Amino acid sequence: MENPSSSNIEKLQQDCYNEWMCLQAKRMTDLKRALTNGEKNEGELRELIRTVIEDFEDYAGKRSEHSRRFSSNYFAPTWNTCLENALLWMGGCRPSSFIRLVYAMCGSQTELRLANFLHNDNIIGLSMALDETHGRIDVGGESMSDLTAEQLFKINELHMKTVQEENKLTKQSATLQEDTADMPIAVAAFYKERIGEADVEVERALDKYEEEMARILAEADKLRLTTLTKIVEILTAVQAADFLLAGKKLHLSMHEWGRLRERRRLEACGGEPGGDSGE
Amino acid sequence: MENPSSSNIEKLQQDCYNEWMCLQAKRMTDLKRALTNGEKNEGELRELIRTVIEDFEDYAGKRSEHSRRFSSNYFAPTWNTCLENALLWMGGCRPSSFIRLVYAMCGSQTELRLANFLHNDNIIGLSMALDETHGRIDVGGESMSDLTAEQLFKINELHMKTVQEENKLTKQSATLQEDTADMPIAVAAFYKERIGEADVEVERALDKYEEEMARILAEADKLRLTTLTKIVEILTAVQAADFLLAGKKLHLSMHEWGRLRERRRLEACGGEPGGDSGE
Numbered sequence: 001m002e003n004p005s006s007s008n009i010e011k012l013q014q015d016c017y018n019e020w021m022c023l024q025a026k027r028m029t030d031l032k033r034a035l036t037n038g039e040k041n042e043g044e045l046r047e048l049i050r051t052v053i054e055d056f057e058d059y060a061g062k063r064s065e066h067s068r069r070f071s072s073n074y075f076a077p078t079w080n081t082c083l084e085n086a087l088l089w090m091g092g093c094r095p096s097s098f099i100r101l102v103y104a105m106c107g108s109q110t111e112l113r114l115a116n117f118l119h120n121d122n123i124i125g126l127s128m129a130l131d132e133t134h135g136r137i138d139v140g141g142e143s144m145s146d147l148t149a150e151q152l153f154k155i156n157e158l159h160m161k162t163v164q165e166e167n168k169l170t171k172q173s174a175t176l177q178e179d180t181a182d183m184p185i186a187v188a189a190f191y192k193e194r195i196g197e198a199d200v201e202v203e204r205a206l207d208k209y210e211e212e213m214a215r216i217l218a219e220a221d222k223l224r225l226t227t228l229t230k231i232v233e234i235l236t237a238v239q240a241a242d243f244l245l246a247g248k249k250l251h252l253s254m255h256e257w258g259r260l261r262e263r264r265r266l267e268a269c270g271g272e273p274g275g276d277s278g279e
Numbered sequence: 280m281e282n283p284s285s286s287n288i289e290k291l292q293q294d295c296y297n298e299w300m301c302l303q304a305k306r307m308t309d310l311k312r313a314l315t316n317g318e319k320n321e322g323e324l325r326e327l328i329r330t331v332i333e334d335f336e337d338y339a340g341k342r343s344e345h346s347r348r349f350s351s352n353y354f355a356p357t358w359n360t361c362l363e364n365a366l367l368w369m370g371g372c373r374p375s376s377f378i379r380l381v382y383a384m385c386g387s388q389t390e391l392r393l394a395n396f397l398h399n400d401n402i403i404g405l406s407m408a409l410d411e412t413h414g415r416i417d418v419g420g421e422s423m424s425d426l427t428a429e430q431l432f433k434i435n436e437l438h439m440k441t442v443q444e445e446n447k448l449t450k451q452s453a454t455l456q457e458d459t460a461d462m463p464i465a466v467a468a469f470y471k472e473r474i475g476e477a478d479v480e481v482e483r484a485l486d487k488y489e490e491e492m493a494r495i496l497a498e499a500d501k502l503r504l505t506t507l508t509k510i511v512e513i514l515t516a517v518q519a520a521d522f523l524l525a526g527k528k529l530h531l532s533m534h535e536w537g538r539l540r541e542r543r544r545l546e547a548c549g550g551e552p553g554g555d556s557g558e
Contacts, residue, residue, distance in 0.1 A: 010544065025474075070544065076355030076364035083485065085355035085364075086492060087456050094453065097460035108466040141469060170449060174373065177366050181376035181529060187387040189532035190420060190525045195304075196535020206362065206536065213365060246469045250460060253468035256475020257485065265289065265349065 013066045017079050020059045024248045027052050031245040045237035052244050060221035071214035081258025090220035095227040099159045109145035143238040154234045165223050292345045296358050299338045303527045310524040324516035331523050339500035350493035360537025369499035374506040378438045388424035422517040433513045441506050
């Protein structure tokens with residue numbers, strides 16, 4: 001993939017995404033197997049966790065390579081559903097949402113544990129109500145209710161820091177967006193007799209904008225990677241595997257739920273998916 | 280357009296955008312005519328300016344109506360080019376970019392005035408260099424170099440306030456995005472055996488997310504409207520007309536330049552525009 005020409009960049013970007021989604025589905029199965037087969041051996045699980053983190057590092061590296069000149073695609077990819085694009089932050093999920101996921105898993109597992117406890121004590125009414133919230137009991141993820149106060153403190157510290165870093169990148173992107181309403185682009189737009197007339201200076205400015213956005217995308221991917229790495233360092237091996245499994249399931253599910261919602265709307269409408277009807 | 284059913288919402292959204300782009304092209308011509316025909320009569324110009332602002336108010340009202348349940352479309356519209364989507368903030372341009380446009384016009388006009396002055400004094404070398412930067416001299420927009428210190432002070436104050444308001448909305452949207460990685464969505468994703476299995480609670484949460492995003496979109500449109508209104512209040516009638524003309528030209532040009540860049544990439548690639556090749 002050295003020196004990919006502009007002619008196949010878009011194909012490369014989409015192939016790279018498709019490979020990534022397939023790999024996530026595979027890792028989901030790997031993590032599930034490792035957790036349910038009782039491979040709770042610290043060393044083996046840590047090895048798998050390292051592999052999962054390295055997958056993301058590889059993916060981020062490829063994205064960075066493919067976005068150097070054509071980064072716009074990554075900020076509202078055509079391969080995403082519109083639900084996913086509405087949820088996008090710098091071409092991906094918010095790093096802080098990884099931390100929210102830790103909290104969500106921890107909270108739901110504590111609830112489940114309570115439900116199990118009540119179930120064992122035959123206080124059926126309340127436990128049934130709690131069971132119904134989640135559909136099942138004992139399907140994994142139990143480790144997340146064992147988060148210690150020290151772990152929760154570290155996670156909270158990481159949350160604060162991550163939000164700060166996110167805000168820095170959000171500001172940088174805001175400045176770049178504002179810049180496009182300045183010279184030379186705005187001024188060229190004003191002085192052209194014909195709307196959309198090609199202009200070397202504008203092209204250069206837009207290329208530079210896309211390059212800068214590619215840099216921010218790479219920074220955002222780095223922040224996502226750092227946040228993931230720090231979370232799995234704070235968690236035990238089993239907790240980390242449960243957390244990564246939850247992350248993969250959430251990403252894959254969101255993609256499918258987005259498609260389901262789009263399909264439902266299109267069926268109601270009798271239309272065709274995708275395509276820009278132009279003006 | 281009362282009670283539009285979900286079956287035609289997407290068509291309505293796109294038609295609404297197409298009408299808006301056509302209206303912008305018409306207003307561009309109206310503003311140009313009013314400025315070049317010497318209709319510099321304060322009252323007439325202010326009337327046209329009011330109409331242009333009202334156009335935006337109507338458009339925002341329609342968007343709000345159409346986004347109430349299906350707002351995701353507005354955060355990365357398929358009718359935009361990917362360049363425009365990469366520049367998007369809450370379904371449109373950043374309100375602060377209107378202010379950057381005032382500064383850009385003011386700066387470029389001051390440069391042009393200097394070029395004209397040098398031209399008259401026959402210091403050809405330097406004036407030619409400045410001419411080349413913009414292509415032409417005396418094509419309108421001159422009023423923007425007449426901004427007084429008081430006007431610039433007010434514009435600067437408005438800039439600070441607008442950025443603050445933008446940041447508030449950015450934070451609200453960040454919180455909503457983070458929420459999707461929490462209960463009930465993340466937890467449902469974890470407990471489903473099959474990825475993408477329909478879930479009433481998830482559907483309800485996603486509907487709520489889209490409704491909240493629709494509210495933020497309406498707030499953002501309100502901020503865009505307020506910022507525009509305050510800018511034209513600070514400017515003289517001629518300046519306001521020049522500014523609105525520059526804004527229309529920038530928006531229309533950006534759409535065309537985005538298409539040009541996409542077409543160029545697709546031609547190099549030999550591919551078809553639009554469409555999601557799926558996985």
